[in-house]
Amino acid sequence: MKKALAQNPNLLRTLMGLSITLILLLSYAVYGATVSPSxxxxxxxxxxxxxxxxxxxxxxxxxxxxxxxxxxxxxxxxxxxxxxxxxxxxxxxxxxxxxxxxxxxxxxxxxxxxxxxxxxxxxxxxxxxxxxxxxxxxxxxxxxxxxxxxxxxxxxxxxxxxxxxxxxxxxxxxxxxxxxxxxxxxxxxxxxxxxxxxxxxxxxxxxxxxxxFSVDAGTEFLWALAAVIGCFSMVLIPSFTVYFAAKAKEKKDRVKLEKSEQQVVESLEKS
Known part of the structure; x- marks a missing residue:
């Protein structure tokens, strides 16, 4: 996952866009299944x-x-x-x-x-x-x-x-x-x-x-949306955790690298 995120910085954006699309589609499907004029x-x-x-x-x-x-x-x-x-x-x-x-x-x-x-x-x-x-x-x-x-x-x-x-x-x-x-x-x-x-x-x-038979459209949609968001959260939260952990490690490594480069420059100037 770390390597995939490093190679494709737009992967997170793609995952979020896909998740939101699926949430909306599944919410509408759940709502539609609860309403039948028959x-x-x-x-x-x-x-x-x-x-x-x-x-x-x-x-x-x-x-x-x-x-x-x-x-x-x-x-x-x-x-x-x-x-x-x-x-x-x-x-x-x-x-x-x-x-x-x-x-x-x-x-x-x-x-x-x-x-x-x-x-x-x-x-x-x-x-x-x-x-x-x-x-x-x-x-x-x-x-x-x-x-x-x-x-x-x-x-x-x-x-x-x-x-x-x-x-x-x-x-x-x-x-x-x-x-x-x-x-x-x-x-x-x-x-x-x-x-x-x-x-x-x-x-x-x-x-x-x-x-x-009918239901309140707004209430049913919110319940369906909450249910689907909860399901996708269980999948997305670990991915986001890995992503932010990788970003934090990358930032930490960059700070160490910059510090090392600064020390090398200072050593060269003294010599």
């Missing part, structure tokens, strides 16, 4: 329904000494996404069942935000009946009609134009969950006369808006 973001309008719970059907089975409480709650199956069940005032060794003939996806970790490793697509089970045991504490069962995130909480589609993207977004969202009736059963040990407390909430999500 991608569209759609939003959904979620409507929560807190169902009014009627008096349950009570069945006491003397043979097993258990009391079964049952509720049949009609739900809106149009674009039904979430089902939330909370049962409280339970006795020891009771069982809570969430039943839907069309089937629901559920897991004990579903809806728990603290567990980042959980994936419903991999761990949720689709069953017509989900059962949880209780030792007197409240029970919560969260369930989905589908683990596909495109059906809820907004999403992204690819389309040739906004009309095409709108059709695709609606196709992803529109769904009719049939039959939609939710049955809740609670089985308690012993002959019980007071029913547990039940809360059932369902969520229906409709198509709301759609817009082309």
């Amino acid at each position: 991608y569209y973001l759609y939003t959904t309008d979620a409507e929560e329904t807190d169902h009014v719970i009627d008096e349950p059907t009570r069945i006491y089975q003397e043979s097993s000494n258990t009391t079964t409480w049952a509720w049949d709650v009609p739900a809106n199956g149009s674009n039904l996404t979430w089902v939330y069940l909370v049962a409280s005032d339970l006795s020891d060794n009771s069982k809570v069942r969430l039943i839907n003939a069309a089937g629901l996806y559920s897991h004990r970790l579903l809806g728990i935000e603290s567990d980042q490793a959980f994936s419903c697509a991999e761990q949720c089970q689709k069953n017509s009946t989900h059962e949880v045991n209780s030792n007197g504490e409240s029970v919560r069962i969260n369930a989905l009609t589908s683990y596909d995130p495109a059906r809820r909480n907004n999403g992204t589609v690819y389309g040739d134009n906004i009309a095409d993207a709108t059709v695709k977004a609606r196709e992803l969202i529109e769904y009719n969950h049939v039959p939609s009736t939710i049955r809740i059963e609670i089985i308690e040990v012993g002959e019980r006369l007071t029913s547990p407390d039940i809360t059932l909430i369902t969520v229906n999500e409709e198509f709301d808006t759609i817009a082309v």
